[in-house]
Amino acid sequence: MNVRKRESDSAQGGDIALAGEGRMLEPKLKVVDYEKCHPERCDKGVCAAVLECPNRLWKQEEPYDSPYPIPGFCQDCGIRVESCPLGTIRML
Numbered sequence: 001m002n003v004r005k006r007e008s009d010s011a012q013g014g015d016i017a018l019a020g021e022g023r024m025l026e027p028k029l030k031v032v033d034y035e036k037c038h039p040e041r042c043d044k045g046v047c048a049a050v051l052e053c054p055n056r057l058w059k060q061e062e063p064y065d066s067p068y069p070i071p072g073f074c075q076d077c078g079i080r081v082e083s084c085p086l087g088t089i090r091m092l
Helices: 007-012 048-052 079-083
Strands: 014-018 030-032 089-092
Touching: 048 079, 079 089
Parallel strands: none
Antiparallel strands: 030 089
16 A cells, blocks of 8 residues: 655644545544553553554653654554553544
């Protein structure tokens, strides 16, 4: 799949993808519910879902810190969403 990024999309953490014949798809916004996110419940404070990202496009600065996507680069594979044991991540 071809992916095209625009400056305004990066700020939202979304990617714009081309869908056959040059049609643009809407970006998927990655949302972390930080009220539900409790890294201390993950092994040694390391976010389980960050470890599961196959492209390492989600980060956590230090153990026990909240995770976040690298804006504009997440490839919307959904693995991170499924791997969060607390169900705090959604793609809109």
